[in-house]
Amino acid sequence: MGIETTKTNACLLEYRLTMGMTVMEGQGFYYPVDTTIAADGRMYVISRSRDEVARGVRVTMCNVDGEYFGNFGGFGEEDGQFVWPCCSAIDSLGRFYVTDEKLHRISVFDRSGKFLDRWGEHGSANGELDTPSGIAFDSHDNLYVADTYNNRIQKFTNNGRFLMTFSGHGEEIMSLPWGLATDRHDNLYVADWGNDCIRKFSSDGIELAHFGTSGKNDGEFCRPSSVSVDRDGDIYVADWGNERVQILNSAGEFVEKLRGQATISSWAQNFLNINVEEASARDKADLNLQIEYVDDTPHEESSHIEKYFWSPTSVTLDKNGLLYVTEANRHRIQVYARRDR
Amino acid sequence: MDNDIGLIAHLMRRAGFGANREQIGMHANAGYQNTVEALLNPGEEDRMDDHLIRRFHPELSGMMGPNAPGQNWLYRMATTSAPLREKMALFWHGIFATGYAKVIHGKALSDQTRMFRTFGMGSFKDLLIQLSKDPAMIIWLDNQDNHNGAINENFGRELLELFTMGVGNYTERDIKECARAFTGWTIANREYMELRSQRDSDWPYGRIAWHFKYHPEDHDDGEKEFLGQRGRFNGEDIIHIICQQEATARFISRHLYSFFVSDEPPIPEWRYTPPTNPEAIDELTRVYFDSSYDISAMLRALFNSSYFQSQDSWYSKVKSPVELVAGVLRLTGEFNRPRREIIDRYFQASYMGQFLNNPPSVEGWHQGTDWLDTGTLVERVNFASQQIGDSTKPGIQAMIERIASTPNNVASPENLISVCLEEMGVISVEEDTMRVLIDFASQGHDQPINASNDGSQKISAALQMVASTKEFQRS
Numbered sequence: 001m002g003i004e005t006t007k008t009n010a011c012l013l014e015y016r017l018t019m020g021m022t023v024m025e026g027q028g029f030y031y032p033v034d035t036t037i038a039a040d041g042r043m044y045v046i047s048r049s050r051d052e053v054a055r056g057v058r059v060t061m062c063n064v065d066g067e068y069f070g071n072f073g074g075f076g077e078e079d080g081q082f083v084w085p086c087c088s089a090i091d092s093l094g095r096f097y098v099t100d101e102k103l104h105r106i107s108v109f110d111r112s113g114k115f116l117d118r119w120g121e122h123g124s125a126n127g128e129l130d131t132p133s134g135i136a137f138d139s140h141d142n143l144y145v146a147d148t149y150n151n152r153i154q155k156f157t158n159n160g161r162f163l164m165t166f167s168g169h170g171e172e173i174m175s176l177p178w179g180l181a182t183d184r185h186d187n188l189y190v191a192d193w194g195n196d197c198i199r200k201f202s203s204d205g206i207e208l209a210h211f212g213t214s215g216k217n218d219g220e221f222c223r224p225s226s227v228s229v230d231r232d233g234d235i236y237v238a239d240w241g242n243e244r245v246q247i248l249n250s251a252g253e254f255v256e257k258l259r260g261q262a263t264i265s266s267w268a269q270n271f272l273n274i275n276v277e278e279a280s281a282r283d284k285a286d287l288n289l290q291i292e293y294v295d296d297t298p299h300e301e302s303s304h305i306e307k308y309f310w311s312p313t314s315v316t317l318d319k320n321g322l323l324y325v326t327e328a329n330r331h332r333i334q335v336y337a338r339r340d341r
Numbered sequence: 342m343d344n345d346i347g348l349i350a351h352l353m354r355r356a357g358f359g360a361n362r363e364q365i366g367m368h369a370n371a372g373y374q375n376t377v378e379a380l381l382n383p384g385e386e387d388r389m390d391d392h393l394i395r396r397f398h399p400e401l402s403g404m405m406g407p408n409a410p411g412q413n414w415l416y417r418m419a420t421t422s423a424p425l426r427e428k429m430a431l432f433w434h435g436i437f438a439t440g441y442a443k444v445i446h447g448k449a450l451s452d453q454t455r456m457f458r459t460f461g462m463g464s465f466k467d468l469l470i471q472l473s474k475d476p477a478m479i480i481w482l483d484n485q486d487n488h489n490g491a492i493n494e495n496f497g498r499e500l501l502e503l504f505t506m507g508v509g510n511y512t513e514r515d516i517k518e519c520a521r522a523f524t525g526w527t528i529a530n531r532e533y534m535e536l537r538s539q540r541d542s543d544w545p546y547g548r549i550a551w552h553f554k555y556h557p558e559d560h561d562d563g564e565k566e567f568l569g570q571r572g573r574f575n576g577e578d579i580i581h582i583i584c585q586q587e588a589t590a591r592f593i594s595r596h597l598y599s600f601f602v603s604d605e606p607p608i609p610e611w612r613y614t615p616p617t618n619p620e621a622i623d624e625l626t627r628v629y630f631d632s633s634y635d636i637s638a639m640l641r642a643l644f645n646s647s648y649f650q651s652q653d654s655w656y657s658k659v660k661s662p663v664e665l666v667a668g669v670l671r672l673t674g675e676f677n678r679p680r681r682e683i684i685d686r687y688f689q690a691s692y693m694g695q696f697l698n699n700p701p702s703v704e705g706w707h708q709g710t711d712w713l714d715t716g717t718l719v720e721r722v723n724f725a726s727q728q729i730g731d732s733t734k735p736g737i738q739a740m741i742e743r744i745a746s747t748p749n750n751v752a753s754p755e756n757l758i759s760v761c762l763e764e765m766g767v768i769s770v771e772e773d774t775m776r777v778l779i780d781f782a783s784q785g786h787d788q789p790i791n792a793s794n795d796g797s798q799k800i801s802a803a804l805q806m807v808a809s810t811k812e813f814q815r816s
Contacts, residue, residue: 021544021545022543031399031400033399050399050405051398051400051412051681051683051684052408053406083681101397149678176393222392223392225396241392262546264545265545267545268544268545268546271544271545272545275542275544277536278533278537278540278542278544281532281533281536284532285530285532285533285534289530289552294456294459295455300550303549304549304550304552310403310547311399311402328399328402329399330547331546331547
């Protein structure tokens with residue numbers, strides 16, 4: 001069987017609510033892959049869409065109360081457009097940055113989604129990118145980019161001037177890194193996706209620590225996609241291949257895991273209020289059926305049990321410490337809060 | 342004979358999706374029979390990792406729409422070290438043809454293909470039991486509407502007519518009794534899942550995977566008479582009886598012969614037209630019973646037979662669009678990492694007439710020369726020559742480098758064509774094809790060829806010409 005659901009009533013994190021729903025265009029998400037939250041609480045949610053559905057590609061602006069402020073971006077190769085948008089970050093001036101894994105570039109927008117700039121060239125030389133994914137700023141507005149297929153991290157100024165590159169040292173070469181985060185000391189955390197671990201670097205690229213190994217037990221990872229660090233140094237990891245979120249303390253020790261407990265979001269409730277026949281059939285269905293799976297993996301289990309995380313690609317904290325888990329395959333965000341804060 | 346690279350190349354075209362010279366050489370070193378065994382028992386599979394595919398293509402993970410299962414499958418066909426498993430999945434997809442148009446659930450279709458992979462080379466009885474419990478098949482043939490006291494015959498009818506025995510080997514009463522035995526075989530949360538499927542609803546949170554559910558209270562447990570046997574049969578009993586029938590053995594044997602050896606007429610004609618090679622069907626039928634319905638045993642007998650190995654059989658079949666596309670992708674090596682272009686390749690197969698997971702009817706696709714018409718032939722030739730002519734692709738680069746470093750490759754246009762035919766899969770061509778290729782290669786054949794000058798363009802152009810030949814379009 002898959003991985004047990006954590007009983008959150010005895011744990012550190014408490015489920016709060018679910019946001020969003022599947023919508024190809026307009027108010028909703030379509031394979032959302034990352035969420036970034038501005039200081040004023042405005043959320044930017046990147047929808048990757050399906051490869052054949054151009055209109056699904058966009059950035060949605062909303063807030064945790066379910067207010068919807070519109071979309072920007074769209075599919076294409078022109079300024080302000082995306083093909084494979086992946087991750088996002090906001091600098092100290094409130095400018096919003098998005099990586100594009102297909103176009104090998106970074107696009108910059110203002111708070112309202114107006115296009116400002118783009119940069120990035122495909123290649124493997126210093127400053128060039130091959131499939132950029134994760135992105136994070138430090139407190140000095142230095143920008144780190146996970147240069148995925150070059151298996152390295154690159155550091156730039158916030159206008160794209162190359163500063164340095166690093167990939168760690170020791171036995172394992174970084175493998176297809178994905179999500180990035182910085183802590184309040186400007187250390188960088190890397191979801192080293194191909195190596196099933198989280199790596200911690202100083203701001204000058206020195207590797208400081210290495211957390212986790214391959215597996216599905218506590219403190220082990222399967223293809224981690226995203227990492228976030230709170231003000232106390234606790235580390236939140238989207239353990240993507242295990243379809244769960246794990247929390248580690250600042251020393252990298254396992255604290256807690258979440259399997260997901262989504263409920264109906266306000267946007268989803270509007271849909272069900274209008275589509276009463278579907279709502280009625282849903283009420284009669286048992287969506288928590290425990291069965292024997294043909295393919296006994298967390299991915300398979302999550303495809304059957306709707307409340308569980310399914311493809312949790314991103315973990316993000318807001319300034320109040322709320323944790324937002326963006327699930328690509330369920331087109332929603334689950335929000336959790338610390339009980340101890 | 343056992344190390345004959347031409348014969349190995351024939352085997353790899355039919356039991357797989359073709360191979361380049363280097364791969365064929367490795368199989369030839371192992372020998373023909375060992376290669377057959379390796380195809381039948383591939384062990385741990387090397388292929389594009391599922392996590393990698395899901396990371397870059399979320400829809401190939403969530404599978405809401407009609408195209409994800411086919412793209413996922415194409416990745417597999419293009420990169421697997423176990424090509425016969427995929428070929429057999431394709432074989433069963435053609436017989437147990439299930440389509441998105443009615444199922445409206447990408448993952449359910451992908452799960453069916455996974456079931457074909459798992460059971461498609463084992464006991465035919467086990468495969469039929471899994472097929473009868475397969476959620477996509479249940480919805481496709483309305484078995485969720487097959488109730489105790491109010492039967493729906495669709496699944497029962499097709500099980501006998503299209504999946505196992507063929508028309509003329511059972512009665513209308515057998516169909517009804519068969520349907521009774523499968524009452525209560527449905528999917529979990531039928532009402533909600535069926536409604537979402539009918540509305541193409543992926544709201545609020547994407548698709549929810551389906552699974553089989555047996556409702557004993559909805560099952561007709563009464564006595565039935567089926568194919569001359571009486572009892573309180575359930576679905577598994579029915580399948581047991583079906584598998585005992587000589588008609589079933591001959592039906593599956595003929596399908597295997599048609600798919601792997603030589604095209605038989607469309608199924609509706611089987612009742613009136615005897616097999617082109619009755620001795621082969623007799624032999625496969627015998628193996629079916631001797632092995633307790635084991636598909637691998639039948640495949641082993643087929644691949645080791647003289648009728649399969651005969652040169653009369655080589656290039657006698659037209660590659661299906663998916664076989665052609667997968668074979669080209671294996672040569673080009675384009676998908677050495679996930680790429681957005683997988684969707685283009687997948688659609689290109691559909692433009693040639695084979696839309697994976699979307700067959701034209703419950704009868705699947707008509708094979709053979711039915712794949713070819715003016716439009717699809719142009720699509721096929723353009724696709725193959727464009728892909729093979731793209732020297733930025735890693736597989737093509739490697740071929741060009743190997744050809745450029747082949748001693749005497751420039752001694753004559755004949756030599757150039759000969760090494761290109763070898764490199765692209767030890768292809769043998771008819772005289773008129775060879776003449777055209779050599780004429781082409783003779784144009785401007787006045788300077789040495791190596792990979793570093795425009796000789797590589799000449800090699801690339803020659804490879805492209807080979808990809809345009811009728812022999813490349815056939816297997």
